[in-house]
Amino acid sequence: MNVRKKTRIALLRTRDRAAGVREVIDLLGINPVRDRAVLLKPNFNTSDPFPGSTHNETLAGLIAHLKDMGARQITVGDRSGPQDTGDVLQAKGIPDLCRSLGAGLMNFDELPLSDWVRIKPDGGHWNSGFDIARPVFEADCVVATCCLKTHGFGGVFTMSLKLAVGMTHRRNMAELHSSLVSMRRMIAEINTAYAPSLILLDAIEAFTDGGPMRGTKKRADLLVAGTDRVAVDAVGLAILKDLGSNKAIMGTKIFEQQQLARAVELGLGIGGPEEIEIITGDRESEVCAGRLSGILMQG
Secondary structure (H helix, E strand, O other): OOOOOOEEEEEEEOOOHHHHHHHHHHHOOOOOOEOOEEEEEOOOOOOOOOOOOOOHHHHHHHHHHHHHOOEOEEEEEEOOOOOOHHHHHHHHOHHHHHHHHOOEEEEHHHOOHHHEEEEOOOOOOOOOOEEEEHHHHOOOEEEEEEEEEEEOOOOEEEOHHHHHHHHEOHHHHHHHHHOOOOHHHHHHHHHHHOOOOEEEEEEEEEEEEEOOOOEEEEEEEEEEEEOOHHHHHHHHHHHHHHHOOOHHHHOOOHHHOHHHHHHHHOOOOOOOHHHEEEEOOOHHHHHHHHHHHHHHHHO
């Protein structure tokens, strides 16, 4: 009988982003960034305050830790929407933050057409495929940092899988946003274009309804790290269920959510909750992990 290897997800209960980012990543016991050029993808869909967008303290802490882990180069890259990407970056002070930490910054909206790669997954739901920023497609190493929130415009939730939308060309959004039946499957399909080496989910606070820009906010005081997008998002959904969320979250089993179900079909990560091992480093986090593991198994 074939026994599938479990994927490790690190969980830390904390309110201290600076120390917490380091601790939760170190729990994984891996270093996928040493001597590599890292493309760091945040959640800068808009400039709305966290969890509407990546918290600047989380981004700064992650850049600093990646440098300590031996990353050869770090470039923050994203495309916003509906707001202009340059306006979002300026409103959040990202150019100054990157300069102060010795990181590069890339606005995908400024890439020429030759720096976009057309992807058309076999059996996919995109009519003619979608365009991925070439720097993502050809990246030596991609690190993703996402927020924990519901999505009130058809996505249901937005975490690491949904983060990939910001890697696509703005012209692809008309088809995505008009495909209400297939939208969540299309989000999963974007992820076939790249594979993250590390994912950090900032769940210190979460939107449990509304989103992605504004919504009902609750504290979870958790940071999550892993390498498997399906597993990270599954744990995120368990956190939302634990906090108490909207009907779309509470009324659907975790691995029956269309984003996750399609990602599993595409082989983008684990196949079910039994393949997740949540690791912790302290008693308070361990208690929380036990509760989330129960939610995962129940669905």
